[in-house]
Amino acid sequence: MKYEKLFAxxxxxxxxxxxxxxxxxMGTSLAAASGEASDEMIAxxxxxxxxxxxLIITEITRVDNETGVGTPNQLNAxxxxxxxxxxxxxxxxxRHDSRIFLQLQHPGRQNHGRLIGGKQIVAPSAVMSSAIGEMPRELTTEEVExxxxxxVFGAYIAQxxxxxxxEIHxxxxxxxxQFLSPLTNLRTDKYGGSLEGRMRFLCEIVQGIKKTxxxxxxxxxxxxxxxxxxxxITLExxxxxxxxxEKLGVDCINVSAGTYESSNTIIEPISYPQGWKKHLAAAMKQAVQIPVIACDVIRKPDFAECLLEEGNTDFVALGRALLADPQWGNKAAEGREAEIRTCISCLYCIQEVMECKVxxxxxxxxxxxxxxxxxxxxxGDGRVVAVVGGGPAGMEAARVLAERKFKPVLFEARDVLGGSVELGSRPPLKEKLNWFLDSMEHQLEQLHVDxxxxxxxxxxxxxxxxxxxxxxxxxxxxxxxxxxxxxGDNVCTVVDVLSGAAVIRDKRVVVIGSGMTGLETAEYLAEQGNQVTVVEMQPRIGPDAYLPNLIDIVTRxxxxxxxxxxxxxxxxxxxxTVVLExxxxxxxxxxxxxxVVLSIGVSPERGFVNELxxxxxxVKVLGDAAKPGRIGQAIQSGFETAYVLK
Structure with a gap:
């Protein structure tokens, strides 16, 4: 398919x-501790x-070292x-004919005192974010000025x-x-009150940049x-x-959504479909004459092209799609869409950054x-490497080995590739996992892996x-x-349920274990007409789940x-019956x-490995066979082990 709009x-x-x-x-924490652009960030x-x-827009860039530290390793201007x-x-x-903007930001009340030397966080007004739990102090008029x-000085440095x-965030x-929102701006000075007052801070920044x-x-x-x-803030x-x-001379509007208190509308979990919030950018494009950028959970080139054809936006912001595959644009332009490694919206990226890691x-x-x-x-010189297991770790290892010119032979006991990821794609709203597996299978075919x-x-x-x-x-x-x-015959595992070995419909079911696998299986069972109860030993449901993912599925x-x-x-x-304590x-x-459906974890089998x-x-042991973990750990295990094989 030719993407005439996308590549215009x-x-x-x-x-x-x-x-x-x-x-x-997108936050990376790749900057040097000094705040400079590190070699890792540049690469x-x-x-x-x-x-x-x-166009590349950098991660949030600091303009204020006193109260505006957003992350420990943050780009600084x-x-x-x-x-x-x-x-x-x-x-x-x-040198690659691309352009770059620096995004200037201050976290305000969506911050923690520990990042600013234990000082109290600041905001337009003393209104606490329920997502943070720290009361901010109100900035004085002089501090706002x-x-x-x-x-403005940050923009001057960029220039x-x-x-x-x-880009002003x-x-x-x-x-x-926070200044723009009537919920968080309760000020009575020139920076509060009406929309005009609430906009004054932003307007003065824009005017200052244009003047400087x-x-x-x-x-x-x-x-x-x-x-x-x-x-x-509402759309109106x-x-x-x-x-x-637009009247002030801003050159572009980048439309997004959400705050930390509605975080799943900023960085959406897997259940959110492509384009779920496209009406926001569409309304914006109807209102202004300057270009509009929209971030609409875009994963596929044909969907991006559709948004442009429909006039929803002028530019498509891909976000996490470019983490998953930095060659997204080239592959789409060259008709290699099937090779694009698709983002699965698992939130692993943001979870790592929010935990102060890269x-x-x-x-x-x-x-x-x-x-x-x-x-x-x-x-690799054509040397044969046997890869036992066609889950994410095995598939990734086989891919890298083939690229290195080894001759991988990939064995999979089931009649499909994908392992636990393929099983995990079966509960509701998990189709993005299939997109990822399809691209992996295509890459193995292209590399002629046995x-x-x-x-x-x-x-x-x-x-x-x-x-x-x-x-x-x-x-x-x-x-x-x-x-x-x-x-007993009335007991099975989540693997039995998701593989189809155990078919349960219109029954009373108890799922033991509330990890994400247990919760997703519970949803799958509920959609089969079952009356489902989830039992968890820990004090809270989903004890190890990332909170945005947990909120998403528990709500459903x-x-x-x-x-x-x-x-x-x-x-x-x-x-x-079951007896519970x-x-x-x-x-x-x-x-x-x-x-009863058991979902209380998995354990590696050591016998076959020891024999080998x-x-x-x-003999190299990868993925869950070495240590049970998430997709990210499995892919990393497969990639690194194949990359360093000598």
Missing amino acids: AGRIGRLELRNRIVMPA YYEERAAGGCG SDLLYVPRLEKLARAVH ALVGKF LAGIDGV GAHGYLIG CGAGFPVSVRIDGDEFVPGG EALLTALQL IKCAVNARVGRELEFPEPQQN VRLSEKPTLEQLRELDPYAVFVAAGAQPIIPAIPGVT LKKNGVQLLASTKLVEVREG NVSTGDISVQDTDA KRVMPQ
């Missing part, structure tokens, strides 16, 4: 862009520029000392460094958005089309804000590590291959606890009538049930 040149102000693909700001952005991105490294970043992007100057423009509930950097220096403003918070008010910004991607082990893992050496389905190799078969190495990625087995009655489970019992232990399984009180209860190690020269 575009303009933001006087700046011409080679296509309509924008990489929006990360350069790879996306080389991959076909027209508060002092002239940051110019040389920013200039190096700009040159790296420019000083912050205007700091934003000095040869950066092509700046007025969305996602950060400081500027010149009218031709592009300025984008990112605003929320809707905060999705009661009493917050966002349109009025955009119209006023950015990672579940399906791309090289994110942020481009310097650590340049293109691998092609020195894939042997429905085949669990014996030791003798592996000996006949005479492999240079054996990679064991055969996953792990469900844990079966030593509980009376657990071996409650709508489906699923009962969630925390601090509850399975004591015994009987015919037609409240671990806090010791109280015993009996609940009627037709089926006795007779094979090199």
Whole structure:
């Protein structure tokens, strides 16, 4: 398919862009501790520029070191000392005919005192964010005026460094958005009250940048089309804000949504479909004449093209899609869409950054590590490597081995590839996992990997291959606890349910374990007409789940009538009932049930590995077979082990 709109040149102000693909700001924690653009950060952005991105907008960039520290390792534009490294970043992007904006930001009340030396966080007004739990102090009028100057100076630094423009972050509930919102701005000075007053802080920043950097220096403003918070910014008010910004000479509006209190509308979990909030950008484009950028959970090139054809937006912001595959643009332009490694919206990337670690991607082990893992050496010399297990770790290992010119032979006991990821794609709203698996399978086909389905190799078969190495990625087995009655016919595992080995419909079902697998299986069972109860020993449901993912699925489970019992232990399984114990009180209860589904984790099998190690020269253990974990750990295990094989 030809994507004529997607790859048409575009303009933001006087700046011409080679296509309509924008990489929006995403936190990375890749900056040096000093706040300078590190070599790792430069390599990360350069790879996306080389991959076909027209415009890159950097992560949130600090303009104020006193109250505006957003992350520990954050890009900084508060002092002239940051110019040389920013200039190096700009040159790296420019040599691939891409352009770059610096996004200037202050977190305001969406921050923690520990990041600013224990001082109290600040905001337009003393209104606490329920997502943060720290009461901010109200900025004085003089402090607000000083912050205007700091934003302007940040833009000046960007211009000095040869950066092509700046984006002012007025969305996602950060400081500027807090001034714009009637929910968080209760001020009575010139920076509060009516929309005009609430906009004054932002307007003075824009005016200051235009005066200092010149009218031709592009300025984008990112605003929320809707905060999705009661009493917050609505689309109607966002349109009025955009119209006023256009009059001030802003060159572009970047439309987003949400605050930390509605975080799933900013960085959406897997259940959100492509384009769920496209009405926000569409309304904005109808209201203003300047270009509009929209971030609409875009994963596929054909969907991006449709948005442009429909006139919903002028530029498509791909976000996490470019973490998963930095070559997204080039592959789409060259008709290689099937090769695009699709983002699965698992939130692994943001979870890592929010935990003060560098950015990672579940399906791309090289994110942020481009310097650590340049293109691998092609020195396999056709040597055979047996890969046992066709889950994510095994598939990734086979892919990298093939690229290195080894000859991988991939064995999978089931009749499909994908392992636990394929099973995990079966609950409702998990289709993005299939997109990822489809791209992985396509890559293996392109690399002519010998894939042997429905085949669990014996030791003798592996000996006949005479492999240079054996990679064991055969996953792990469900844990079966030593509980009376657990071996009965009315007990099965989540693997049995999701594989179709156990079909349960219109029954009373108790799911034991509330990890994400247990919760997703509970939703799957509820959609089969079952009456479902989830039992969890820990004090809260989903004890190890990332909170946004947990909120997403628990909201749906409650709508489906699923009962969630925390601090509850399975004591015994009987015919037609289960015996449960409240671990806090010791109280015993009996609940009627037709089926029990176990989801209490998995354990690696060591026997086969130990046998192999006795007779094979090199045995590598990957993924769940080494240590049970998430997709990200499995992909990383497969990638790194295959990359370093000598």
